[in-house]
Amino acid sequence: MRHRFLMCPPTHYRVEYSINAWMEGNRDRARTELAEREWNALYALLSEHADIDLLDAVPDLPDLTFAGCAGLVVGGTAYLSRFRFPERRSEEPYWRRAFEERGLSVVEMPPDVVFEGAADAVMPHGTGPVWLGYGFRTDLEAGDFLARRLGCEVVPLKLADERFFQLSMCFATLEGGYLLYYPGAFDSRSLREIERRVPPEHRYAVNERDALTLCCSCVETNGAVLLARASAEIERVLGGWGKRAIATDLREFMLAGGAARCLTLRLDEPPPAASTAGEARTVSRATVAFRSGLSPALVLEDANELSARTGVEIELLPGTRSRHQAFAVEVRGPDDETLESVLRELAGRGGMTSFPFSIEARLEEVDQDGVAPLGFYGTTIFATEVFHGGRWLRAARQRMDAVLVVDPAARTVRCSLIRDLRRGERVVVGHDGVRTVLPPGRQAESEESEAFSFMSSQASTERRAETAVESIAWEMQRLKSEGSRIVFVAGPVVIHTGGGPYLEKLIAAGYVSALLGGNAIAVHDIENSIYGTSLGVNLKRGTPMRGGHMHHISVINEVRRHGSIEKAVRAGYVRSGIFRTLVECGVPFSLAGSIRDDGPLPDTIMDLIEAQRDYARLLEGAGMIVMLSSMLHSIGVGNMTPAGVRLVCVDINVAVATKLADRGSVDSTPVVTDVGLFLNLLWRRLSEGQG
Numbered sequence: 038m039r040h041r042f043l044m045c046p047p048t049h050y051r052v053e054y055s056i057n058a059w060m061e062g063n064r065d066r067a068r069t070e071l072a073e074r075e076w077n078a079l080y081a082l083l084s085e086h087a088d089i090d091l092l093d094a095v096p097d098l099p100d101l102t103f104a105g106c107a108g109l110v111v112g113g114t115a116y117l118s119r120f121r122f123p124e125r126r127s128e129e130p131y132w133r134r135a136f137e138e139r140g141l142s143v144v145e146m147p148p149d150v151v152f153e154g155a156a157d158a159v160m161p162h163g164t165g166p167v168w169l170g171y172g173f174r175t176d177l178e179a180g181d182f183l184a185r186r187l188g189c190e191v192v193p194l195k196l197a198d199e200r201f202f203q204l205s206m207c208f209a210t211l212e213g214g215y216l217l218y219y220p221g222a223f224d225s226r227s228l229r230e231i232e233r234r235v236p237p238e239h240r241y242a243v244n245e246r247d248a249l250t251l252c253c254s255c256v257e258t259n260g261a262v263l264l265a266r267a268s269a270e271i272e273r274v275l276g277g278w279g280k281r282a283i284a285t286d287l288r289e290f291m292l293a294g295g296a297a298r299c300l301t302l303r304l305d306e307p308p309p310a311a312s313t314a315g316e317a318r319t320v321s322r323a324t325v326a327f328r329s330g331l332s333p334a335l336v337l338e339d340a341n342e343l344s345a346r347t348g349v350e351i352e353l354l355p356g357t358r359s360r361h362q363a364f365a366v367e368v369r370g371p372d373d374e375t376l377e378s379v380l381r382e383l384a385g386r387g388g389m390t391s392f393p394f395s396i397e398a399r400l401e402e403v404d405q406d407g408v409a410p411l412g413f414y415g416t417t418i419f420a421t422e423v424f425h426g427g428r429w430l431r432a433a434r435q436r437m438d439a440v441l442v443v444d445p446a447a448r449t450v451r452c453s454l455i456r457d458l459r460r461g462e463r464v465v466v467g468h469d470g471v472r473t474v475l476p477p478g479r480q481a482e483s484e485e486s487e488a489f490s491f492m493s494s495q496a497s498t499e500r501r502a503e504t505a506v507e508s509i510a511w512e513m514q515r516l517k518s519e520g521s522r523i524v525f526v527a528g529p530v531v532i533h534t535g536g537g538p539y540l541e542k543l544i545a546a547g548y549v550s551a552l553l554g555g556n557a558i559a560v561h562d563i564e565n566s567i568y569g570t571s572l573g574v575n576l577k578r579g580t581p582m583r584g585g586h587m588h589h590i591s592v593i594n595e596v597r598r599h600g601s602i603e604k605a606v607r608a609g610y611v612r613s614g615i616f617r618t619l620v621e622c623g624v625p626f627s628l629a630g631s632i633r634d635d636g637p638l639p640d641t642i643m644d645l646i647e648a649q650r651d652y653a654r655l656l657e658g659a660g661m662i663v664m665l666s667s668m669l670h671s672i673g674v675g676n677m678t679p680a681g682v683r684l685v686c687v688d689i690n691v692a693v694a695t696k697l698a699d700r701g702s703v704d705s706t707p708v709v710t711d712v713g714l715f716l717n718l719l720w721r722r723l724s725e726g727q728g
C-alpha cells in the first residue's frame with residue numbers, strides 16, 4: 038500500500054533567524070539552490086514508494102518547507118500546530134488551508150498550549166502508545182488533549198538536550214514496533230518509560246555520532262527508510278529488522294536542524310488503538326502554597342533541579358514575587374506517581390503549607406537496641422518538624438546525624454543518636470512528613486549571598502580581629518542580659534598564648550555558662566597556677582624552666598591525689614587560674630578524653646560516649662558557642678549543635694576556622710587570629726565602661 042505525504046518545496050528556504058541550537062551560527066549559510074537539489078532527490082525517492090501532495094512555497098516563510106512541523110494528521114483529522122516561536126506562527130494559516138483543502142477536519146490545541154505536530158507527536162507504527170516529546174516546542178498539556186481526542190494512551194517524554202528539540206529528531210518508530218532512539222536526549226524518567234514499553238530486541242539506542250546525523254529523523258514507507266545519512270551500523274540494524282536504509286544528502290536542511298522526517302508529513306496515519314480513559318491522562322497537576330518569608334526564587338531554584346531530574350514542570354502562579362508574601366506554585370507532571378514524589382521532595386525542603394496528599398510521617402519500630410530501621414531519616418543541624426497525628430511536631434534536641442523518635446502517646450518527637458535507640462521505639466523512615474525549618478537568616482543569606490558570605494561565613498584573614506570582636510561582644514552582652522547561655526569550648530593553646538587570665542575574667546563576669554574542653558586545658562591551666570609554666574615553659578618570660586618537663590605530670594598526680602579538680606581547689610591546692618574560677622563561680626565544665634591524654638585528670642571522661650552525653654547536657658539551650666583553638670573539641674561540639682545557635686570559631690589557621698564555621702548558615706563567624714589576642718580584645722571590649 039502506498040502512503041500519502043505532504044511536502045512543500047524549499048523555494049524560499051534560508052536560515053534567516055535563529056530559534057534552535059542548529060541555526061545558531063548558521064544564519065545565511067543555507068544555499069537555496071543546493072537545498073532545492075537535495076529536496077528534489079528526497080521527493081523523487083519518496084515518490085517511488087508513496088503519493089506526495091504539494092503545498093506551494095510562500096515568500097518570507099523560509100521554514101514552511103518543514104511540513105513535518107505543520108500538525109499531526111491522524112484518521113482524517115489534522116491537529117494543527119501552534120508554534121512556540123513567533124517566527125513560525127505566520128505559517129499556521131497556510132497549513133490550516135492546506136489541510137482543509139484536502140478534506141481534513143482541522144482541530145486546534147486549547148488556548149496557550151503550544152504543539153509542533155508530528156515533529157513532537159510520534160505515532161506507534163505497530164501496537165503501543167502515541168509518544169509526545171515536550172520541554173522545548175510542545176507543552177505537556179498537548180498530550181492530555183491528544184489522548185482525549187484520540188482516545189488512546191499518550192506517553193510524554195521529556196526532551197533534555199537542546200540539540201534534539203523535537204522528539205522526531207531523536208526517536209523514530211518503525212513498522213513492526215521497532216524503535217531507533219538516542220538515549221542522551223531524554224531525562225531518566227522518560228528513558229525508563231521507553232525501556233519499560235519497548236522490548237530490548239525491538240529498540241536500538243543510536244550513539245551520539247549517528248544521532249547528530251539526524252538518522253532518527255527518517256521516513257519509512259514500504260520497508261524503505263529514507264534518512265540523511267546512514268552509518269554502517271544503522272544500515273546493519275535496519276537490515277536486521279527487514280528494512281532498507283536509503284541515504285539522501287540533506288545537509289542544507291540540517292543547518293536548521295531539519296531532516297527527512299521534518300520535510301514530510303504523513304497524511305494517512307490510521308487512528309491508534311483505543312485504550313481505557315484512565316490511561317489517556319498525561320498531565321497530572323497540583324497547586325501547592327508556600328508560607329511567607331520564603332523566597333519564591335529559592336523554591337523555583339530547587340524546582341528547576343527537580344524538574345531536570347524528573348520531567349515535572351513547576352511554575353510560580355501570578356500574584357506574588359516577593360519573599361514577604363505567601364505564594365503558590367503549580368506543579369505539572371507526566372503522571373501521578375512522579376508528581377507526588379516531586380511534591381513530597383519539595384515539601385521536605387520546608388515552607389509548604391498546603392499538601393495535596395497525605396503527609397503523615399512513616400514510622401517503624403526499632404527491633405534491636407542501638408540499631409535504626411532501614412531507610413531511617415537522618416537529621417541535619419536545621420530545626421526539623423514531623424507530621425504526625427494530623428499536625429506538625431517540632432523535634433526536640435535538634436542535632437545532626439541523629440534519627441527522629443516519635444512518641445505517639447505523648448505526641449512528641451526528639452532527635453536520638455542511633456546508639457541510644459531502644460527496642461520498641463518508633464523511628465521516622467523516609468522523607469514523607471518531615472520538613473526542615475530554615476532559620477530566617479538562611480533565606481536572606483541565599484538571596485543576598487555575596488554580601489553575606491563576605492560578612493560572615495567566609496573567613497577573611499584581612500578582617501581585623503577588633504571588628505569581629507566588636508560584634509561578638511555586643512551579641513554576648515545581649516545574650517547575657519536576656520539570660521541566654523554562652524558556652525565556651527577551649528583548647529590548651531589558650532594557656533600557652535596567655536589568654537587564661539582574660540578567660541578567667543570572662544567567667545567571673547558571668548559571660549561563661551559552661552566550659553567544654555579536654556584533659557590538656559585543665560592540666561596546663563593548673564600547671565600554670567602551681568608553677569607559672571605551661572609544658573615547663575615560663576609563661577611570663579617564655580623560657581623553659583629546669584625540671585619543667587615534670588610539671589604537668591606532677592600536677593596530674595596531685596589532682597589525682599585529691600580526687601577531682603573541685604576537691605583540689607577546695608583544699609587550696611589550686612589557688613588561681615581558669616579552673617579555680619570555674620569552681621568558685623559554680624560554672625560547670627566537662628573534659629572529654631583523647632588518646633593523647635597524659636594521666637588523665639580524674640575529671641577527664643575517658644568513656645567517649647559518656648563524654649558526648651556530658652557535652653550535650655551542657656550545650657542544651659545555648660544561644661552562643663565560642664570555640665577557642667581546639668579543632669577536636671570544636672568539631673565535636675559543632676556536630677551536636679542545631680542551626681540557629683551563633684557559633685564563633687577562633688583559630689589561627691584559616692582552614693580550621695572556616696571548616697568549623699561552614700554550616701551553610703549565617704549564624705557562624707570565623708575569626709582567624711591568635712586566641713590570646715582575641716581573648717584580650719574581647720575582655721577589653723566587654724569591660725569598657727565597667728570602671
Ligand code: NAD
Binds near residue numbers: 529633688712
Ligand atoms: P587540636 O589540634 O584539635 O586543635 C588545636 C587548634 O589550635 C588548631 O586548630 C590550631 O590551628 C589552633 N591554634 C594553634 N595555635 C593557635 C593560636 N596561637 N591561636 C589560635 N589558634 C591556634 O588540638 P587540641 O584541641 O589542643 O588537643 C586535642 C586533644 O588532645 C584534646 O583532647 C586535648 O585535651 C588533648 N591533649 C592532651 C594533652 C595532654 O594530656 N598533655 C596535651 C595536648 C593535647
